[in-house]
Amino acid sequence: MDIHEYQAKEILNNHNIKTLRSILCRNSEEAYKAYQTLSSPVCAVKAQVHAGGRGKAGGVKIAKSADEAKSIAGKMIGTTLVTAQTGKGGKIVRKVLIEEGAEIIKEFYLSLTIDRKTASIAFVLSVEGGMEIEEVSKNTPEKILTVSINRGRGLKSFHILKMFLFLGIERTLYNDFANLANLLYDSFTSEDMSMLEINPLILTGANAFIPLDAKIILDDNASIRHPYFNDFIDEDEEEPLEVKAKSVGLNYIKLDGNVGCMVNGAGLAMATMDTIKEFGAMPANFLDVGGTADAKRVETAFNILLSDKNVKGIFINIFGGIVKCDMVAEGVVAAAKNIGLKLPVVVRLEGTNADIAAKIIESSGMNFIVGESLADGAKKISDIVNG
Amino acid sequence: MSILVNKNTNVLVQGITGKEGSFHTLKCLEYGTNIVAGVTPFKGKTLFNNSVPVYNTIAEAKKEHGIDATMVFVPAGFAASSIIEAVEAEIPLIVCITEGIPVMDMLSVKDALNCSESIMIGPNCPGIITADECKIGIMPGFIHKKGKIGVLSRSGTLTYEAVNQLTKAGLGETTCIGIGGDPIIGSPFITFLKMFENDSETKAVVMIGEIGGTAEEEASEFVKKNMKKPVIGFIAGKTAPAGKRMGHAGAIISGGVGTASEKLKTMEKNGVFIADNPSVIAETVKKALNL
Numbered sequence: 001m002d003i004h005e006y007q008a009k010e011i012l013n014n015h016n017i018k019t020l021r022s023i024l025c026r027n028s029e030e031a032y033k034a035y036q037t038l039s040s041p042v043c044a045v046k047a048q049v050h051a052g053g054r055g056k057a058g059g060v061k062i063a064k065s066a067d068e069a070k071s072i073a074g075k076m077i078g079t080t081l082v083t084a085q086t087g088k089g090g091k092i093v094r095k096v097l098i099e100e101g102a103e104i105i106k107e108f109y110l111s112l113t114i115d116r117k118t119a120s121i122a123f124v125l126s127v128e129g130g131m132e133i134e135e136v137s138k139n140t141p142e143k144i145l146t147v148s149i150n151r152g153r154g155l156k157s158f159h160i161l162k163m164f165l166f167l168g169i170e171r172t173l174y175n176d177f178a179n180l181a182n183l184l185y186d187s188f189t190s191e192d193m194s195m196l197e198i199n200p201l202i203l204t205g206a207n208a209f210i211p212l213d214a215k216i217i218l219d220d221n222a223s224i225r226h227p228y229f230n231d232f233i234d235e236d237e238e239e240p241l242e243v244k245a246k247s248v249g250l251n252y253i254k255l256d257g258n259v260g261c262m263v264n265g266a267g268l269a270m271a272t273m274d275t276i277k278e279f280g281a282m283p284a285n286f287l288d289v290g291g292t293a294d295a296k297r298v299e300t301a302f303n304i305l306l307s308d309k310n311v312k313g314i315f316i317n318i319f320g321g322i323v324k325c326d327m328v329a330e331g332v333v334a335a336a337k338n339i340g341l342k343l344p345v346v347v348r349l350e351g352t353n354a355d356i357a358a359k360i361i362e363s364s365g366m367n368f369i370v371g372e373s374l375a376d377g378a379k380k381i382s383d384i385v386n387g
Numbered sequence: 388m389s390i391l392v393n394k395n396t397n398v399l400v401q402g403i404t405g406k407e408g409s410f411h412t413l414k415c416l417e418y419g420t421n422i423v424a425g426v427t428p429f430k431g432k433t434l435f436n437n438s439v440p441v442y443n444t445i446a447e448a449k450k451e452h453g454i455d456a457t458m459v460f461v462p463a464g465f466a467a468s469s470i471i472e473a474v475e476a477e478i479p480l481i482v483c484i485t486e487g488i489p490v491m492d493m494l495s496v497k498d499a500l501n502c503s504e505s506i507m508i509g510p511n512c513p514g515i516i517t518a519d520e521c522k523i524g525i526m527p528g529f530i531h532k533k534g535k536i537g538v539l540s541r542s543g544t545l546t547y548e549a550v551n552q553l554t555k556a557g558l559g560e561t562t563c564i565g566i567g568g569d570p571i572i573g574s575p576f577i578t579f580l581k582m583f584e585n586d587s588e589t590k591a592v593v594m595i596g597e598i599g600g601t602a603e604e605e606a607s608e609f610v611k612k613n614m615k616k617p618v619i620g621f622i623a624g625k626t627a628p629a630g631k632r633m634g635h636a637g638a639i640i641s642g643g644v645g646t647a648s649e650k651l652k653t654m655e656k657n658g659v660f661i662a663d664n665p666s667v668i669a670e671t672v673k674k675a676l677n678l
Contacts, residue, residue, distance in 0.1 A: 085630070221487045221489045221490070268542065269633070270624040273626040274623060274664065283626055321527030
């Protein structure tokens with residue numbers, strides 16, 4: 001799960017990693033007061049949204065007075081910020097972080113991630129702080145160092161030395177850097193992060209390493225041992241339909257097309273979306289209804305699909321393995337009748353009792369069409385929505 | 388022949404008395420799997436289904452039974468400990484069905500596996516089945532029929548879709564393995580591709596991948612260098628947006644890595660036969676085998 005910069009810094013502070021003093025503000029008045037409280041000659045006003053690339057998009061601005069902080073915050077809050085990572089729709093700014101200034105001598109990039117290929121934890125460093133790492137990696141890969149850490153053996157001094165030498169800075173700074181690297185590694189592993197990105201990590205005039213920005217992705221699966229993860233969820237940052245689906249235990253992701261999809265299993269759901277596209281239509285969503293596709297669950301799923309006004313037809317694709325298709329078919333018919341579904345629905349049920357299921361669908365008296373196979377169903381629904 | 392499991396495989400179930408564990412243990416017994424024992428802490432000296440002895444630990448179970456494989460249904464928060472218990476007990480094959488194990492735990496599991504001979508399948512997977520002989524997992528048994536195709540997949544129901552086609556097309560399967568939908572899994576495609584290449588019954592392998600990571604790319608390099616048998620590939624997620632987790636924890640395009648198009652390009656370049664959509668998997672297998 002994504003969290004905000006101010007939350008990320010809170011986690012780092014709890015692990016004794018110093019960041020610049022900052023205050024979270026929800027309106028321009030708070031920003032005015034925050035500037036005064038910080039009493040720094042200069043402050044940054046930083047939009048708090050779940051997306052990187054804020055600087056280039058105007059989401060980070062410098063204020064030199066309380067009035068300026070107030071006016072910048074006033075303009076920023078409520079606007080939609082479109083960055084390289086938000087998608088076309090952008091993100092509405094609801095909160096800003098007012099942060100004190102610092103004298104920057106050098107800027108670096110530092111991140112920790114999970115390396116799927118080697119099943120290890122990777123430190124990634126670059127001397128090009130402040131730049132997007134994907135760009136640096138493409139254009140000047142020699143400016144990036146990756147150091148893999150085996151989880152069992154842990155971070156050792158030689159790893160840290162390798163990173164320090166790569167940065168090419170004065171030897172007197174080694175102890176501070178080593179201390180920071182250890183603290184970052186400990187916070188990454190003990191808080192179950194999937195990513196910790198500090199861009200830039202600055203070296204200040206006072207010779208201190210400070211994370212100027214911090215982006216953390218937490219491993220949702222680990223919320224069982226970190227109850228605070230739930231407090232960090234910001235539903236304003238998520239697609240409302242996705243939040244609604246999650247609350248009823250459905251896995252739903254909104255897309256831009258007009259064919260609503262209801263499928264059991266994530267892989268089959270993706271394959272269904274792909275097949276719809278192959279036949280000239282576009283999926284409106286990803287939706288995995290899971291193993292128990294009973295009437296109540298199907299009804300909830302219908303309601304979520306129908307909340308998306310772009311949906312012109314629905315394709316239900318269920319592979320009944322452990323669940324029996326006739327039970328699913330009865331559930332689909334009951335749910336559709338219950339909510340008075342008008343949209344065309346193509347139903348493809350395969351597996352246990354698929355033949356009985358097809359009869360239930362055909363004789364339901366609803367606007368249902370049977371798909372003989374995944375491809376046949378995808379073609380039928382695509383033809384319908386394309387007129 | 389087949390790979391890893393057959394009618395003589397003796398299976399232990401970890402988490403045998405839980406809701407999922409007990410339901411699927413019964414289904415596996417129905418299929419004919421030799422389930423010789425179960426483990427649930429503090430339920431030792433009881434019987435599951437009036438027939439399968441339950442023990443508190445694997446060590447206790449091992450004193451009484453020869454165990455070739457274990458099926459893990461232990462809840463996500465405790466699963467890593469159970470897997471490592473199986474590794475330390477030197478169980479040759481560990482099949483973990485559990486979904487939602489924290490990644491940090493899986494890194495520890497991988498460390499344990501690296502220092503052992505055990506092979507792990509999963510987590511977050513349907514399991515392994517050798518048609519008509521042994522089912523260790525949650526897949527519907529009836530769609531499988533003894534035949535000549537090996538199946539590997541990161542998915543569940545999409546695998547059933549492929550198997551159903553192979554069975555209906557008269558090709559049948561040797562062994563089918565769901566390797567798991569998580570970012571860190573016990574064993575990659577390559578572990579099993581190697582075994583299928585050496586299995587005399589298997590004539591071709593279907594490999595079903597999806598977006599996220601680079602496992603399919605690495606597998607296809609292996610296919611090019613080391614395999615004589617044809618491999619038929621499919622990738623789910625051509626329409627998936629970047630940065631979103633598509634149901635499976637591992638199905639995410641991040642930093643431009645893990646797109647379907649990149650995977651398909653590399654697979655094709657390395658001589659994998661590509662099925663453009665899931666409905667033509669069996670058809671593509673037939674073409675690859677000149678049938």
